[in-house]
Amino acid sequence: MSVPAELHYTEEHEWVSISGEVATIGITDYAASALGDVVYVNLPAVDAAVTAGEPCGEVESTKSVSDLFSPVDGEVTEVNEELDDDPGLVNAEPYGAGWMFRVRIPAGPDGETALPPGLLSATEYEELTKSAG
């Protein structure tokens, strides 16, 4: 199960990639494999405000539906519209073409983008999936 070292993770099996003020968010390989074939991703609207730890969408697979949580506070700047036609991208490339949405995180008073609290490192996330295994 792939867990890229450069990403941050949540206990809810999302990954976060931070570049400048923008966080890109998707679900992990582990999550996609556990869900089975993803058939529909209900994403937040562009410009919507999202709150860390709160549901902002749904992931429908053959067997189940799961909440999609935002790992960060901020405003949605972009959603992956390709998932509308091809939700299977989430299974095929969970860290690449299967990304889900982007959020602008406000910069701190020092002008630096603060890493949202509570995110896991790749090592920590790998531990989590092993103990859940």
Place this chain on the structure above:
Amino acid sequence: MLNAYHARVTSQPKHTPLRSVHERLGATMTDFAGWLMPLRYGSETAEHLAVRSAAGLFDLSHMGEITVTGPGAGPALDYALTGWLSRLSVGQARYTMLCAPDGGILDDLVVYRQADDRFLVVANASNTTVVLAELGERCATVAGATVTDQTDRTALIAIQGPNASRVLADHTAAALGSVKYYTGVHGDVAGSPAWIARTGYTGEDGFEVFCAPEDAGHVWEALMPAGGPVDASTGGPAGPAVVPAGLAARDTLRLEAGMPLYGNELGPDVTPFEAGLGKVVRLDKPGDFVGRAALAKLAADAASGDGPGRTLVGLVARSRRVPRHGYPVTSGDTEVGTVTSGAPSPTLGTPIAMAYVAGSAIAGESTGPFGVDIRGRIETADLVPLPFYRKE
């Protein structure tokens, strides 16, 4: 994410004789009715579509097999079940039910007459214990009938799909052409003795092969060689005539075919009439049977226009959000029923569901559309006749 993850296995699940095959194929396993079963091998959607267009191979060794033998076996089953089993010819199969005295469904079954004095009863894995106990008790009231649990002595492999008959024919001397739908024969598969039946739970043509557990691996490998299928003329690899398929694909296949699943559409609080399966209740057979009085009253009520309070219907969602088991069905502002099974349909490309709705909600001109309360938001779904899919 991943609500399903918090489920915990409470006791050690049993393995089927094909455990090592599933491990080699990299199956995702799941605990189902106390058995560790393949949920999927890769993409369950691909497995589903392969069964519709080619063939799929299923390990169903978790199913319960119970024999009823002896000169009294036919009459004993006539008393124990809703069907008229003593009338079956040798080789015939029947879909039937085990009902409680109040008419509630304890299990749905397929019964094969394997010989004059031998019937094979196939039960759902989750109900095998109940079926065995009820059959033991009910058949004891009839002389000359012996009930035996054969579950641990039986493996079951199903091959389903348009290629099934061609693939199986390469590995058996049985004349499959004369094995019609809902019949079975004693034969061999890859040299191992087997009961070969043209039955299934996918809506496709196909066979179910009952064999000894020690032969199961050999039978599986013959039908789906580890190195992939071989082209008979060139000796090289052929296209995938048959793929392994797991329980996830089996569930969407049976749902498209409008087939009920015990625990979803069927249960002790459901009668065969509500499930639209009144034809399995043979009130015209002689003698008493368990549930006759209650079922006869329900049938008489229905004949006088007082039908069951609820009916099993098919729904096709207009939204891509999926109606699932337990979600409320609405009409206007009123809740009129409950979804029993729902899934994205790989064949239709849209979510489908079966649901029980109040008879009054589909009376007269009322043909929907209905709403399904999907996690707090009502989505529109159209009423359609079952099944959702019928093979050409």
